[in-house]
Amino acid sequence: MKNYSYIGISLVILVFGIIFIPRIIDRINDDEVVSSDRLNQQREKKAKDPGEALSYIEINGKKKKAPEFEFINQEGDTVSNEDYKGKVYLVEFFFTTCPTICPIMNKNLVEIQNEFEDTDNFGIASFTIDPAHDTPEVLADYAESYGIDHPNWNLMTGDRAKIYELANKGFGLYAGEDAQAAGGFAHQGMFALVDKEGYIRSRKDQFGNPMIYYRGSVERNKSVARGEEEPQIELLIEDIKKIL
Known part of the structure; x- marks a missing residue:
């Protein structure tokens, strides 16, 4: 039974990789992930920056x-x-x-x-x-x-x-x-x-x-x-x- 469980988990990981990894790569190539992350960092910095409010x-x-x-x-x-x-x-x-x-x-x-x-x-x-x-x-x-x-x-x-x-x-x-x-x-x-x-x-x-x-x-x-x-x-x- 344990072997079957390992095989099932492996199949799930394989399917995830086949479906989602190419999409993630495309988003990185298109700079979507980087841009979004950069914007989030800027917003977070702005919110924490005490100099923003007079x-x-x-x-x-x-x-x-x-x-x-x-x-x-x-x-x-x-x-x-x-x-x-x-x-x-x-x-x-x-x-x-x-x-x-x-x-x-x-x-x-x-x-x-x-x-x-x-x-x-x-x-x-x-x-x-x-x-x-x-x-x-x-x-x-x-x-x-x-x-x-x-x-x-x-x-x-x-x-x-x-x-x-x-x-x-x-x-x-x-x-x-x-x-x-x-x-x-x-x-x-x-x-x-x-x-x-x-x-x-x-x-x-x-x-x-x-x-x-x-x-x-x-x-x-x-x-x-x-x-x-x-x-x-x-x-x-x-x-x-x-x-x-």
């Missing part, structure tokens, strides 16, 4: 929201954080006579503007740290010279103390007068990314921690040597698209 910035366990503000824009209109509700927007602090990083920052922002020129729920909030000089008229001329034309890009001026409080305490982006700095003011060349609910968001760094802000003071496509600050504008555009 992080919230948390302080004492609470998600950090963008602070409230109300200033005058380049058109002379009053603009507040309420005008950005339901929009994904970027925040920067700059001044029009800045001879160093501001031109790079705003050139980068114009390129981002152009990426989202037809996106109604995208915006940019630019706050001058030299409000004594940067009146609405000056800001309007500056906007024209840079090609700033997105309807949701406001260049804002107002009370100096409130702007500095917004920068230093509200967003945690340093801004201040500095006689030793070029142009008389010092500030960080970073952009904050705010989601539709008003929360500050960012992708994670290589160690799994939130980057918090995006480097805006390096040209979008600049080639850099090892150890130099790398551009992050492409990353920022990707992340804007994620939360839009």
Whole structure:
């Protein structure tokens, strides 16, 4: 009886080989198995990749929201954080006579503007740290010279103390007068990314921690040597698209 059982099992294996092995070979030759497996691996990697979802910035366990503000824009209109509700927007602090990083920052922002020129729920909030000089008229001329034309890009001026409080305490982006700095003011060349609910968001760094802000003071496509600050504008555009 045992011999008959072995013979039966052998026949089953033989039939399986005759019917299915040629089909498997054909699928491998056609790259179907390899492609399918590759796709499955990519999906699995994507699902496990912690960098896919943007992080919230948390302080004492609470998600950090963008602070409230109300200033005058380049058109002379009053603009507040309420005008950005339901929009994904970027925040920067700059001044029009800045001879160093501001031109790079705003050139980068114009390129981002152009990426989202037809996106109604995208915006940019630019706050001058030299409000004594940067009146609405000056800001309007500056906007024209840079090609700033997105309807949701406001260049804002107002009370100096409130702007500095917004920068230093509200967003945690340093801004201040500095006689030793070029142009008389010092500030960080970073952009904050705010989601539709008003929360500050960012992708994670290589160690799994939130980057918090995006480097805006390096040209979008600049080639850099090892150890130099790398551009992050492409990353920022990707992340804007994620939360839009």
